[in-house]
Amino acid sequence: MSDDHYPRFSDDEMNRRHALARGLMDSEGLDALLLYGFGGTNRSAQANMFWLSAYRDFNQAYLIFPKGGDASLFVGLYNHLHNAKVQAIFSDVRHGAYGNPEKMADQLDALAIGAGRIGLVGINPRFKNLIPFEHMDYLKERFPEADWMDVSAKFRDLRIVKSAEEIEWIREGARLSDLTMTACEEFARPGIPEIELAGRMAAAFRVEGGEQQTHFVTATPMVDPHTPLPWQNPRQRKLEAGDILLTEISAAYFGYAGQGLRPLPLAAG
Template identity: 25%
Template sequence: MNDRLGKVRNIISEKGLDGLIITGRANTYYLSGFSGSTSYLLIGREKAWLVVDFRYTIQAKNQVFEGIEVVEHADSFYATLDGILAEEGMGAVGFEGNQLTYSEYERFKARLPHAQRLEGIGNEIDLLRIRKDAGEIEAIAQAVRLGDQVFEEILKVIKPGMTESELAAEIEYQMRKLGASGPSFATIVAAGERSAMCHAVPTENRLKPGDALVLDFGVIYRHYCSDMTRTIFIGEPGEEMKKIYRIVLDAQLAALESLHSGMKASDADKVARDIIARAGYGAHFGHSLGHGVGIEIHEEPRLSAKSEDILQDGMVFSVEPGIYVEGLGGVRIEDMVVLVDGKPRNLTGSTKDIIIL
């Protein structure tokens, strides 16, 4: 893991800084191994410190990577940080520009007097996580397999008359029963006309014959996320919904087939978008094709029409086209893939054949 700190130190050197304060939780875990909710990670050119409060001292000592000193703050986080800055002669200090709030930045200015220069570095630390190593890929693959197991179990209990909220609760129960630490985002269950709402919140709406049922959920396993969507039907769907399902599936399969290292992420989006548009539903596919997944559920790269990302080996991301027709319903199909040796490896194993319960 020292290689990760080495990459941060390269950024510190390139920016002419003496150190960098990490506050984002995903970046803290990635760089230090600490998974608690409160800390400040200070990385210098040669040393690194994780400043925590009494609640997390033992946990931090058990979790941090080699080369990071755990420091329990005395009067306050700021006083302890400033003391280290003073002792180490660190006057030029960077921070995650996309993570630190303005109010926190103002507190840094007021309470870190030895940081004579504070400089935001945008999302450069986030981008260190864009390509996963072998251990990360295996953790994500296990999370995805666990999601597949959840889907298999949940098919056994879905029946007309259930509410969306009951089904969402069952999905999250199965996650934990099978070993997940929890959901990676708020579970989406949307039936009937509500399936046209891309990010619908489960309600007391009851499943009824003919409904399209969108299930979008993910798990957290060993600190890494999964994400999958399947659309199934409660009884025989109408002809238009079956047609829409076939179009979405064709678009997703074509996008998956097109993937390779070195391609523009926007080109992958275009493959799926063009198929949906030619079928006459272009106006009903209003989100991007996919997004990176890792410690956080939404990471780089972004597979969208406007994305400037170039897909590379080690990137893990979703592929999830959809069609949503207000007053009728919606269909989304989502898999997670990783690029290995220039080609996509689909991590998601759940069937995409149309399921009619």
């Protein structure tokens, strides 16, 4: 735990990641990486940003990671700026303002790479989430000589093989997920609403420092089931004897989650 009371990866671990990112820039002939992140499902769409900066924003954010020189982080909301400055490992952390990313573009100008080759790292290459259309339109108009290259998939590949430190965080996420399922077994009784059960399950990991990643809880009668899968939004429906409780639970330790998909039968009366 650091002096600011947030868990931290070691300097060696962060340097390892930065070296991998610069290796990607070397192999692709890039002058900089431009990363975009959004809140997504409990900030999961900030994973790339977090991997380099140790900060996950609740709104949109940009990170300029140049081949040479210091990185710059631009957060979406001004009232998040102070916390971002504490958590991020980079010293240049600013409010990115609203609308088009003008302040971020100003920094590209300051780095003299507005006519260079810039690698774009979006949210998830599987779904082709790059950066907002309006922002890309603005950047292309402002920097007509820039060569933009989507390297989201190649950047994702850098993150696939986890380090020993990351595996320890995943283990903690798995422990927190197990606590959640233990609470489910304790409180899942006929008469409790799904929404209350979900809240009691969430309390099990929150008091231990965990974060909610996926928290799906749905009950359905075993004699006449209406769904084969847990729903994303728990209801006010009360559990009944003879139900099967369907769950998909991922509690996370600062973005590193375990996961469990478990059915739990409630004995018929």
